[in-house]
């Protein structure tokens with residue numbers, strides 16, 4: 131039964147000898163550290179942490195003073211020398227039958243999703259301040275706009291001078307532009323109820339590229355599509371996803387300038403999400419990547435891209451990414467952006483295959 135309990139834990143468990151060598155590890159540890167049992171056991175536990183001093187000191191405390199520690203936050207290596215992820219440690223002395231200390235028990239929790247969710251909730255909170263503001267503004271702006279548009283149309287019917295009518299057309303076109311913006315703003319606060327249907331992501335993407343064909347051709351943008359043929363259909367609201375990818379592809383094209391190259395990649399991601407039940411599998415998801423070799427962003431811009439109304443463009447409204455994030459989150463998905471000034475930007479959209 132002890133063996134079963136050891137293997138069934140969803141958190142990594144390591145038994146460590148008095149001199150800091152891993153004696154035994156459970157399957158969750160092999161998965162968390164992407165190492166075989168052989169690569170974990172009989173190696174120093176310190177190898178798992180980029181900054182092992184703190185961990186070693188606590189293990190020492192458990193070994194010599196019999197102390198226990200919980201919720202110790204630190205960074206751990208996903209694979210040898212690889213990128214680090216946030217981890218939570220619980221360390222206790224491993225006592226023998228006579229109460230003598232034989233080593234330590236170290237339990238490791240992967241906190242990366244938790245941290246991402248925390249960051250995510252910060253994005254949501256900026257949204258909710260904007261929500262009240264957006265709703266009030268939308269309300270105030272829409273009514274007079276209707277009046278202006280109607281009056282301009284009436285005036286247009288009276289005017290015979292062609293030049294003067296042209297001015298009125300500008301008035302109407304600009305009013306329509308503000309109206310679109312206000313509509314987007316209202317969508318941001320109350321996205322229309324999504325209707326989830328089986329959706330082929332590749333069809334959504336090719337539809338958008340067709341829609342944007344003229345704009346892309348005018349800029350001489352080269353669009354490369356690298357699609358994973360095994361990509362399964364996902365449950366999604368097709369129209370809302372179209373809006374997301376339209377925003378992202380437009381952004382990539384706008385950043386790329388003339389003759390810029392845009393890559394659109396799809397693949398299945400089995401590592402998406404997190405185990406929610408002990409024997410549960412990680413949820414499968416699809417990843418769509420939009421990669422441009424355009425202007426890129428500095429750290430300050432990157433920090434603000436999801437903030438409603440944040441824009442660096444003359445005619446931008448700064449709602450594209452805020453709205454896209456909202457839609458993707460409604461699909462229980464995530465958006466990750468990496469960018470380097472002068473080199474380009476990669477936007478990753480992760481979407482689960484099934485809702486619930």
Ligand SMILES: Nc1ncnc2c1ncn2[C@@H]1O[C@H](COP(=O)(O)OP(=O)(O)OP(=O)(O)O)[C@@H](O)[C@H]1O
Pocket residue numbers: 377381382385422424425426427431435440441442443445446447448449450451452474475
């Ligand atoms: N692919 C990209 N490359 C470089 N900068 C980008 C990219 N995508 C977004 N940005 C930056 O993020 C800002 C916000 O983007 P967002 O799509 O939300 O608004 P926008 O494009 O400015 O306006 P719009 O509402 O018309 O989409 C942009 O103004 C730009 O500075």
Ligand SMILES: [Mg+2]
Pocket residue numbers: 377380381450451
């Ligand atoms: Mg945009």
